[in-house]
Amino acid sequence: MMRAETTAEMLHKMSKELAHKRALLIDRYPNARNSLRIMLSALGVTSVHNAGTTAEVLRQVRSHHFDIILSDYQLEDGRDGQQLLEELRQQRLVALATVFMLITSERAYHNVVSIAELAPDDYLIKPFTADDLHGRLVRALYRKQFFAALYEPLENGAFSDALDACERLLAQDSGFLFDLLRFKGEILNVLGRPAEAQAVYQEVLQQRMVPWARMGLAIALRSQQHLREAETVAQALIEDFPEFMAAYDFVAEVREEMGKLREAQEALQSATMISPNNTARQRMVGDVAARNHDFQAAERAYGKVLERRRGSSLNNIDDYSNLARAMIDLGHVEGAKRIADELRRDWRGSKQGELAALVMDGLCANKEGDPTKAQMAIEKALVLHDGLKADGKDTLVSSKLALDLAHACLATGKEAIAQEMVRKVAAENHQDRAMIAQIESIYAKAGKEEAGKALLAQVGREIVELNNRGVLAARGGDLDGSVKLLMEAAERVPNLQFLINASKAIFTLLEIKGWNPALAKRGLGYLRTAQEKDLRNPKVISAREMYERVSRKYGIAVVPLTATRKQAEQPRT
Incomplete structure (x- = not known):
């Protein structure tokens, strides 16, 4: 029987493998990057x-796979490593x-907490030695290698496969x-x-109160x-570990689900006092506060x-519109106009950007009591x-x-267009819940x-009816008819429920009647769109597993999820 490698032996092995790793060094100062390069070279890392700049980082990570990324916290133009890490993770570039x-x-205190919240593999406090860097790198790489069997299925959304890997x-x-x-x-x-x-x-x-x-x-x-x-449970966790930031978000979500919007806002604002640089949470604060009419x-x-x-x-673009909308609600019309000007400047050449700016123009003019100017902006x-x-x-x-455009249309008498x-949104x-609340708000x-x-209420009834037609056809044994009806529903209303139903209906039909490449392509397309909406939704995962099972039954290669990256930046047209 072969002897299992000890941790010490594995760390020694990882130390030797540093020579085969590709690293990316991120620092606004060339001298600092050069010092890091020399330090890595002494450790055997030569592919550096x-x-x-962050623009250069994005170009590099889209062109190369990196085993190691070392980033300074302070980046160019006042940006920082936390923003960069958030950017890379949201776009699934790392x-x-x-x-x-x-x-x-x-x-x-705040910045260190913010760094820890984003959970990088480690962070180094300057100054540090080559030995410090070596020890941290080797241990981090050892951990990555141990969990490699888990990472691939997790990145592809194959959570059942990930669970099997976890059990193995x-x-x-191991330690x-x-x-x-x-x-x-998880x-x-x-x-x-x-x-x-x-x-x-x-x-x-x-065993442990972690x-x-x-x-x-x-x-x-x-x-x-x-x-x-x-x-x-989550509130007690906050009291015992006030720096465990995910608990605040969770408490806010549960309170919102329970109809306690004011208390949800309080939980989120408590979190932003500790870790103010998480933009996703700040947006959540804004959304909940707006629904609470706390526009300040x-x-x-x-x-x-x-x-x-x-x-x-x-x-x-929505970040500009959100801010301008809050300003208009407060009566800060001049401030909202400045945001519209900034939007035009920052998104120059973007038709969506100009559309959003025109909507702001219309809402500002309406707030100022200038219906003629509002009408002109909304017509454009x-x-x-x-x-x-x-x-x-x-x-x-x-x-x-x-919805902002619909609001402007309502305000200028274009009720049918609104x-x-x-109806579509x-x-x-x-x-x-947030989107429905915004609809209720613009009508109010x-x-x-x-x-x-x-x-x-009418839209809700129509959705139920549209969905039931396909589901009832399937229950009656008319699989072909069910697929046709559910595909029609997904094309007309591409919400998560219809996309999942259409995809599952297609692969159920293929499992019974045999593989059809054209139909499978449609089913995978619906699945991809659903994954972009909510990757970790259990129903999306169930549909994904059905697709994989049917594909394997017929010996068809499974398309990896990594091919379906949802870009955070809107294309500028």
Whole structure:
């Protein structure tokens, strides 16, 4: 029997493998990059790339796979490594197998917490020696190698395969037992098996009172609709570990689900006091505050988002619109006009950007009591919107921007046009509480609250009817008819529910009647769109597993999920 390698032997092996690793050094100062290069060269790493700006980082990571990324915390133009890491992860440009380390001389409490929240593989405080770097790198690479069997299925959304890999690793005698149990619990939660996840976390908590196990337990409880108990567990976690930031987001989500919007906002704002640089959370604060009519808090949060996102590839038209909308609600019309000007400047040449700016112009003019100016702006906006639609590019207009345009149409007497736009957004986002709340808000602002409620109720009935036609056909044994009806529903209303139903119906038919390449392509297309909407949704995962099972039955190569990256930046047309 072969002897298993000891940890010391594995670390020694990883040290030797440094010579085969490709590294990317990120620092705005050439001398600092050169010092790091010399340090890595002494450790045997010779394939080293450099980047002095985030634009160069994005170009490099799109062109090469890196085993190691070392980034200084302070980047160019006031940006920082936290923003960069957020950008790379959201665009899925950094593989799970890549070691990402942040280097900082920043010891301020808030920034260190912010770095830790993003969970890089490690961070180094300046000054450090080559030996310090060597020890950190070797251990991080050893960990990456051990978990390699998990990373591939996780990155491809194959969570059942990831669970199998996790079980195999658990059968080994390693020093990563609790890390593996953490992975197992998270995967079970994602797969929609919360009772099993709960058992895993309770097993861990019997041995160690670690924060992540308490967080996982709260998630499992929520999935089983034990909302009050889930809130209690997560709130106790915050009290014991106030720097465990994910707990605040979770508490806010549970409270919102329970209808406690004001308390949800309080939880999020408590988190931003500790870690102010997380833009995703700041946007959540803005959204919840706006629904609470706390427009001052919304303005502050949206302003922070725009401040940190401007100039990055995560810069988003909706960030400008969100801030301008909050300003208009506060009566800060001049400020909203300045945001519209900034949008035109930052998104010069973008038709979506000009559309959003025109909508802001119309809403500002309406707030100022200038109906003629408002009408002119909205007429131009509608011409631009119709042009995008004629070019087949209306899908590039976000749901939020579409609702802002509908709001402007309502405010200028174009109720029929507004209703058509709202109907489409409501149908495609009928399970999104925030989007439905925004629809209710624009009708309330226009003094047409009852009309808004009636429209939403009608859309809800139509969705149920449209879905039931296909489902009932399947139950009656008419699989071909069911596929046709569900495909029609997904084409008309590409919401998550219809996309999943159409994909599953197609692969059920193929499993029974044999492989059809054209039909399979349609099914995979629906699945890809659903994955882009919500990758970790248990229903999406179930549809993915069905696709993989049927493909393997007929010996067809499974298309990896990594081919379906959702870009954060909207194409500029």
